[in-house]
Amino acid sequence: MIESLQLPKDLMLGMPIVTVTGFHEAYIENYKGILEYSEEMILLQTKTCQIEIQGEKLHIMYYTNDEMKVEGMISSIQYFNYS
Amino acid sequence: MFVKIVKSTRGYVKLKLYGYSPERFMNLCSNHEIFLWGVENHGDYYTLYVSIHDFFKLKPMVKKTQTKIAVLERKGLPFFVYKYRKRKLFAIGLITCLFLLYSFSFFIWDITVEGNYTVTTDVLMDYLEEEDIRTGMLKREVSCENIEKMIRQKYNNITWASVKIQGTRLMIGVKENIVDIQGEDKAKQGAYDLIAEKDGVIIQMITRSGTPFVGIQSEVKAGDLLVSGQIPVKNDGGEVFAYQQVEADADIIIETTYPYEDRIERKYEEKKYTGNVKKAYRLNIGKKSIRFLLGKVKYEHYDVLETDKQVKLGNSFYLPLWIEKTEYREYEPENKIYTKEQCNKMAKERFYRYCKTLEEKGVQILENNVKIELSKSFCMTKGELKVQEKTGKSVPSGEVEGKMPLQEEET
Incomplete structure (x- = not known):
């Protein structure tokens, strides 16, 4: 239905958007909250799943209701608990 | 950012x-x-x-x-x-300072004139003052084009003027006509004669227009008629019945003598500076002045040296502040007498300078009989210079009737 209407998926389904620049910068949009935050790992809750960013010296540059920017040496991004 | x-x-x-x-x-x-x-x-x-x-x-x-x-x-x-709430006055001072600087930039604080030669800066400044263009006026009241026009109209020999505002300075650039227009455009009406300016003997004479009254080798006195501006017109009978009026023009070179006398006193006072200097400062704000001087000048003999300086920011932001510095330099007068060598040297130098100014005027020096005499109290340079120079002063023509023109030789 959504595909036939050609509406943006992130808006309709509330899917998270992760934009990674190289390995040191990541933008995450459409998330609901932070579950865990340490220098090695950031766990985020989104509408559909959880996103875990692993790396070193992770650092939240800024942080608003629907967008955040993470900097640091990112080694992996994993998804859990799909629904 | x-x-x-x-x-x-x-x-x-x-x-x-x-x-x-x-x-x-x-x-x-x-x-x-x-x-x-x-x-x-x-x-x-x-x-x-x-x-x-x-x-x-x-x-x-x-x-x-x-x-x-x-x-x-x-x-x-x-x-x-x-944190700095108790430094309100400082902040107010800073703001007023900036505000003053900003408001000063709306005015003209300096006027410079460039390129003038015969019209002196003072004359031009006085004229501008008359026309209400002075330091301290608002920048936007200055119309550069009008000033240019005014200057050109007032002074005939200024052929080009440019006025511009740079920072708080009004810069006036002028170009003057080097050739003296007055001599050229003065259209002479009627007859003009050439008369001698000095006594002497005529060496060379080429008449372009007019009737010559003297010839080569003739002795003339100052004021004598050399060339008349009236050319006699003769009828068939050889009688003069009319005069043609022209402006006499001739190259006349005359040999004459210049007396020379120069007296130098041998006694003189030499200033020996003691090195004691007293300085006084004066701060002029607009037309008001504040004077700073520490005590009185106690020196018996002293020179006064004054320097005036306008305060400016950068190259062209002149402020309405002038600092006037007055220096009092003490010296001890010492009576001295020039030695023989010094006298000779000075006399020669002065004579040489005199000759040079003559040469600059176009006078050719043939010989000089100038001698330096030394006495106890003074040094006298005296003598005569034999020179060749151009002569002939144009004056309105007088009556020539009765005077005999030189008979022209047929060539």
Whole structure:
């Protein structure tokens, strides 16, 4: 239905958007909250799943209701608990 | 960059966040649209930044999540102002200073003139003053084009004028006509004669127009008629029945003598500076002046040296402030007498200078009989110079009737 209407998926389904620049910068949009935050790992809750960013010296540059920017040496991004 | 400026003008604080669940606190913050940035994990606590405005909304969230916050740093303009709240006068001074500088920049504080030669700067300045163009006037009241026009109309020999404003300075550039127009455009009406300016013997004479009254080798006295501007017109009978009126023109070279006398006193007073200098300063603001002088000048003999300087910022931002420095230099007068060598040298130098000015005028020196005589109290340079020079002064023609013109030789 959504595909036939050609509406943006992130808006309709509330899917998270992760934009990674190289390995040191990541933008995450459409998330609901932070579950865990340490220098090695950031766990985020989104509408559909959880996103875990692993790396070193992770650092939240800024942080608003629907967008955040993470900097640091990112080694992996994993998804859990799909629904 | 812009965000940074806004943040620092609004003010922000660095917080230490610790306790039961800091993550929940952060989530709550974002849900309440409280902007957090620079979040860092330091193991058992977090540090983060929040604006002052949002800081006061944190209290319910802190209670809810059972976290604790501590302010680590305060940054931004509101804190800066608070810190220096007792230095209001300083701030007021700074602002008035800037304001004064800004308002001074609306005025003209200096006028310079360039390229003038015969019209002196003082004359031009006086003229500008008459036309209400002076230092201290508003810049926007200055119309450069009008000034250019005025100058060109007032002075005939200024052929080109440019006026521009640079900073607070009004720069006037002029070009003068090097060739003297007056001599050329003075259309002479009627007859003009050439008369001798000095006594002497005519060496050479070429007449272009007019009737010559003297010839080569004739002796003339100052004021004698050399060439007449009236040319006799003869009828068939050889009788003069009319005179044609012309402007006499001729190259006449005359041999004449110049007396020369120069007396130099051998006694003179030499100033021996003691090195004691007393300085006085005067500060002129507009037309008012404040004088700073420490005590009185106690010297018996002293020279006064005055220097005037206008205060400026950069190259062309002149301020209405002048610093006048007056120096009093003490000296001891010492009576001395020139030696023979010194006298000779000085006399020669002065004579040489005199000859040079003559040569510059177009006088050719043939020989000189000038001698230097020394006596006890003075040194006398005396003698005569034999020279060749051009002569002939144009004057309105007088009556020539009765005078005999030189008979022209047929060639």
